Amino acid sequence: MIVTSWVRRVVLLCLFLLPLAGNAVAQPADPLPSWNEGAAKQAILTFVASVTREGSADFVPLPQRIATFDNDGTLWVEQPMYVQLAFAIDRVKTLAPMHPEWTGKQPFKAAIDGDMKALAEAGEHGLLELVMASHAGMTTAQFEQIVKDWLATARHPKFNRPYTELVYQPMLELLAYLRANGFKTFIVSGGGVEFVRVWSEQVYGVPPEQVVGSTIKTRFQMRGDIPVLFRLPEITFIDDKGGKPVGINAFIGRRPIAAFGNSDGDLEMLQWTTKTAGRRFGLIVHHTDAEREFAYDRHAAFGRLDMALEAAAIDGWTVVDMKRDWKRIFKAP
């Protein structure tokens, strides 16, 4: 048929020209405008060029271009506390009237009183109790709505902006740059997967099916003729430290060729990604800008960076000095 064969010619033309054209479109003169010239920016550009150049010894075929990003402290702010912990505390305050017993019980009393010292003393176990009380006992659809409503009104104590605006502009550019070069970008977060998925597509361009995170137990129920998934107060997987390679293997099933983190919780993900044959890339965001954001590493209560910083020097991972390497920190208002 004439039209079809004409169409086929156009397709062949397009298929022939699109790679060239695609590059011209996807990669402006500077794909990372918010990054200052320097070793970090150069390392990223060199890595991407080497694994995408056909015929290069380091060339990596499209399906294997998997890049994994930590979330808290790597893509958005994690101080003065993890955003999800702020959500849990607000949620406990909201639920307090229905739980008079909480007023005499830690860590709930500390959360209700905003007593951060007592909260810190409650330790990991205490924080898990808060998460269970605030993240379970509803359907997955109800939880999604609760998170949406909270994000719409919550503000960061220092910047007085919605948390979803406190994402790092240089990292947004990096995500887009990698995708323009055929990478599939995944989030691998210690946070709850259903907390991150609510906004990851809109904010990062990362769809829910490319978010790996900690999980709690859910149970399928038919309520009359309506199927629901009910959230139970039982953690089934913690996607942190040694759990990150485990989560990457369970959810993605492919080993990344590039990984991006900012704390000791990302050490094993960076090891799993880089300590193997072939060209690999590891990057750590070092929070060095007390003025524009926060400055912290070895002694931080959240996002502690110690072993991973030492490993970076030994294993040749790129370390981003936020103060020096980033022209701007947050997404434009």
Add this chain to the structure above:
Amino acid sequence: MIVTSWVRRVVLLCLFLLPLAGNAVAQPADPLPSWNEGAAKQAILTFVASVTREGSADFVPLPQRIATFDNDGTLWVEQPMYVQLAFAIDRVKTLAPMHPEWTGKQPFKAAIDGDMKALAEAGEHGLLELVMASHAGMTTAQFEQIVKDWLATARHPKFNRPYTELVYQPMLELLAYLRANGFKTFIVSGGGVEFVRVWSEQVYGVPPEQVVGSTIKTRFQMRGDIPVLFRLPEITFIDDKGGKPVGINAFIGRRPIAAFGNSDGDLEMLQWTTKTAGRRFGLIVHHTDAEREFAYDRHAAFGRLDMALEAAAIDGWTVVDMKRDWKRIFKAP
């Protein structure tokens, strides 16, 4: 710059023409040539047309076009036993010399002797014992190689062909047809996710990150400077029955708009997919062809189809009669 602006014109031309061209290429006159004309084929074509037509009340945007497929009995043969069980039995036979204690212990003795009756009597618990003994105790990389080596030599007892050739040609066409229409196709299998991922990309065109399945515990270890994931004999998730919606929610994080299964193990996945607002599609493959494959439903030891067949009539799911609806069963040799 002249070249760039010229390139840009070509891109605009392509972007304008590709949808048209793409359809012309991706959808030949008959996208499902191995399907006989009839209600099942028509229901598929009508559903896809309705959710992909811009402006239609049933239109579904690209990111939400998620389709989930069961594997055993839906995409490949599951009789006279699940392929993965055949693998486990062969693996136990291979390992038997190192486990003299097995010769006096069920279900291992039954596996070694090929005593299917005793194996059946061992029940689910016994089968899990076999899986644990055959699927754990090595790294994820070692397990992948073991599965590859087995698939290269194992043959189906009735058809004397490699299992990876005993995939259903009509379903391969359906997978390709859905992808050509912007669907993201996922496998949601009761089988082990790391067993299916070894060959799903090559055989189905479904990449590892789009395979959901049952999982066992793995532990991250640094062996000297080499990171490994070691497989432990502990099941962490069974992706069957009510576990399928749970797995879909945990791994994909989006509710499918179309689901395809063949047994009662797929009932909850079909309920979760179809019992909600908007145009949805559910399909069940009914094995009715004793000559070309196998005929079984209510009384099958593997792939039992009973409740889901009754639900199909009530909930309006499409039921495929393999004997009547499929021109050919298996992929061309």
